[in-house]
Amino acid sequence: MNKTEIRTIFPHTSKEHIYLNHAAISPMSDRVxxxxxxxxxxxxxxxxxxxxxxxxxxxxxxxxxxxxxxxxxxxxxxxxxxxxxxxxxxxxxxxxxxxxxxxxxxxxxxxxxxxxxxxxxxxxxxxxxxxxxxxxxxxxxxxxxxxxxxxxxxxxxxxxxxxxxxxxxxxxxxxxxxxxxxxxxxxxxxxxxxxxxxxxxxxxxxxxxxxxxxxxxxxxxxxxxxxxxxxxxxxxxxxxxxxxxxxxxxxxxxxxxxxxxxxxxxxxxxxxxxxxxxxxxxxxIGIEAVQFEILKHSNFLISKLSNKEDVVLLTPNSPHEHAGIVTFKRKGEKSAEKIVNDLISRKITISARKGFIRISPHYYNTEEELQTALEAIF
Missing domain, CATH: 3.40.640.10 (Type I PLP-dependent aspartate aminotransferase-like (Major domain))
Known part of the structure; x- marks a missing residue:
């Protein structure tokens, strides 16, 4: 999978917009x-x-x-x-x-x-x-x-x-x-x-x-x-x-x-x-290749979040029991809704559901984008 080439048909990626909310609604590619x-x-x-x-x-x-x-x-x-x-x-x-x-x-x-x-x-x-x-x-x-x-x-x-x-x-x-x-x-x-x-x-x-x-x-x-x-x-x-x-x-x-x-x-x-x-x-592209990238993303997020003491992870951590959605709660004063709204000004889109933060990357996203989002949250 040539991710650099793939990302060219998603124009928001060239505008430094980190979009990680595909469980809500996805961007449409240039082809669509x-x-x-x-x-x-x-x-x-x-x-x-x-x-x-x-x-x-x-x-x-x-x-x-x-x-x-x-x-x-x-x-x-x-x-x-x-x-x-x-x-x-x-x-x-x-x-x-x-x-x-x-x-x-x-x-x-x-x-x-x-x-x-x-x-x-x-x-x-x-x-x-x-x-x-x-x-x-x-x-x-x-x-x-x-x-x-x-x-x-x-x-x-x-x-x-x-x-x-x-x-x-x-x-x-x-x-x-x-x-x-x-x-x-x-x-x-x-x-x-x-x-x-x-x-x-x-x-x-x-x-x-x-x-x-x-x-x-x-x-x-x-x-x-x-x-x-x-x-x-x-x-x-x-x-x-x-x-x-x-x-x-x-x-x-x-x-x-x-x-x-x-x-x-x-x-x-x-x-x-x-x-x-x-x-x-x-x-x-192939649905198996898409699955590989998405699971790589969710496993990366789960690994990073599992090592944080101030996090309650809602998503099952076994690879065969999750897909593209990773949901967690950060302990502290800030609500999930406030964290999500604060990230909008930094051009990072995730979502809040029932007091939890939900991140849902797709195959074209990169590990660097995930890391940037986590650093912005924490």
Whole structure:
């Protein structure tokens, strides 16, 4: 990986802006910016109606997502607006019975809670697991919580606060053995860590794309396994939800499978164009190479922070249990919010969450930037 060359397509790096907040929102590279500008130029003064080209690019983007998440069937990729939108489709598309249980946990970002909470109106029970002392939701914790009423397990690939990375493969095996749907919120892991929905037996994977995937806001995707897609009903439909939608005078048409007909009408093409450019570059670099750099960064931060007596480290320190998020608290008079705000004037961007400092570097960041940020904090 030629990091010097890579950093040239992220202009903020040349302006001495140390950006370490990718768990919130990422900068878009020049490649993404140029792709969006070309799309806007076409709409403004070019071909204007370039539908066939855009549909080809949309299919290419599905194929790139399929490559990223380890599935060969791009028909199972649906474009959505955000992670909550995608998880709501899952929650509302399944037939629920009174007394059914969904296993969640208390560390989750609300996107992986609220879409399921609405099911309490149907008598579905939310089972909230507590992490262990190390801040982990282990496969054993999940397995011990399963009952005859458990219908689904939903968990984040990487937790937004402490950065814990779930053992998705083991959890998927447990779910498969028990006939339970396995749902994953992928937004804090995809673009940072490799993932195979096939190897992990994932039934639904939902992810927005503006964090580690470094794409525009307002674009996300939902992957559905064939098993789950076949057992879901549509919670929304539109003119594109049927076979042969361009036969516009024929109304009584067969519905497409749920994995396809959730795209009810006009696509967010600007978002798809940006996502296409971002994914193409990410896969050119290689997700394993990206993972190597990100883990190198997080291990560096954890090592430095673990040696400080005035630090409470929230992130698990085992390399296979974290990804790109490192979260800690500095003991003393200054609050996390004040520390984060003080760093803004020094052109260093990190974030404060629940009284903790959260640093989330991406692959293009350097060790020198991390060291500078730590020196500014301490």
């Amino acid at each position: 910016k140029h792709a969006i500008e070309q799309f806007l130029a076409d709409r403004n003064s070019g071909n204007i109606d370039n539908f066939e080209k855009w549909m080809e690019l949309t299919q290419e983007t599905r194929d790139l997502i399929s490559e990223l998440i380890g599935t060969q069937n791009s028909d199972h990729i649906t474009f959505m607006g955000n992670t909550s939108d995608a998880l709501s489709a899952v929650a509302k598309g399944i037939d629920w019975n009174k007394g059914d249980e969904i296993i969640l946990n208390t560390m989750e970002f609300p996107s992986n809670i609220q879409p399921f909470r609405i099911l309490e109106n149907l008598g579905v029970k939310m089972v909230y697991l507590e992490p262990d002392e190390a801040g982990r939701i282990t496969p054993e914790i999940i397995e011990n919580a399963i009952t005859s009423k458990t219908k689904m397990v939903s968990i984040s690939f990487v937790q937004y606060l402490n950065g814990f990375r779930a053992d998705l493969k083991s959890i998927g095996e447990i779910c498969k053995a028990n006939g339970i749907y396995f749902v994953v919120d992928g937004i804090q892991g995809l673009g940072a860590m490799p993932l195979s929905v096939q190897d992990c037996n994932i039934d639904a994977l939902a992810s927005g794309c503006h964090k580690w995937l470094m794409s525009p806001m307002g674009i996300s995707f939902l992957y559905l396994s064939e098993k789950l897609s076949n057992n879901m009903k549509p919670y929304k439909t539109g003119w594109l939800s049927v076979e042969e939608p361009w036969e516009m005078s024929e109304f009584n048409k067969a519905w497409l499978p749920v994995s396809q007909h959730l795209e009810t009408g006009t696509y967010n093409l600007l978002g798809i164009v940006g996502l296409h450019a971002s994914l193409k570059y990410l896969l050119e």
